[in-house]
Amino acid sequence: MALKTLPTKTSARTLITALPDQKRADALLLLKIFTDATGMKPVVWGTSIIGFGKYHYESQRSAQKGDWPLVAFASRATGFTIYIMPGFGEYKALLAKLGPHKISGGSCLYIKRLAGVHVPTLTTLIKRSTKEMQKKYGAA
Numbered sequence: 001m002a003l004k005t006l007p008t009k010t011s012a013r014t015l016i017t018a019l020p021d022q023k024r025a026d027a028l029l030l031l032k033i034f035t036d037a038t039g040m041k042p043v044v045w046g047t048s049i050i051g052f053g054k055y056h057y058e059s060q061r062s063a064q065k066g067d068w069p070l071v072a073f074a075s076r077a078t079g080f081t082i083y084i085m086p087g088f089g090e091y092k093a094l095l096a097k098l099g100p101h102k103i104s105g106g107s108c109l110y111i112k113r114l115a116g117v118h119v120p121t122l123t124t125l126i127k128r129s130t131k132e133m134q135k136k137y138g139a140a
């Protein structure tokens with residue numbers, strides 16, 4: 001089964017422009033952080049995910065396979081989801097310095113607002129995650 005969320009031709013700025021004021025400001029800052037940290041151009045995936053780079057995966061547990069961003073973020077009703085694809089096992093020390101956040105058991109980091117988030121730590125998390133994914137799946 002192929003993943004349904006695919007890259008689109010929508011620009012990241014067009015997507016961000018449609019957000020409410022406070023979310024727009026945080027999303028623009030996230031766009032800059034991700035672009036600087038990865039050195040990659042943003043691509044909108046589906047209707048709301050702004051991704052950087054991509055890799056191809058095939059799930060060991062299910063028949064799901066497809067392409068997905070190396071790292072990404074999305075605006076959600078309660079804040080932002082940041083996708084750190086390797087998960088968080090190797091990043092406990094960084095998470096301790098990050099500021100207010102929650103994580104899922106998988107690869108989702110949830111923040112309500114960037115206020116209070118330690119941006120250099122977030123940048124390091126994005127850089128390390130990107131490098132880890134590139135090492136595992138090849139440069140993208």
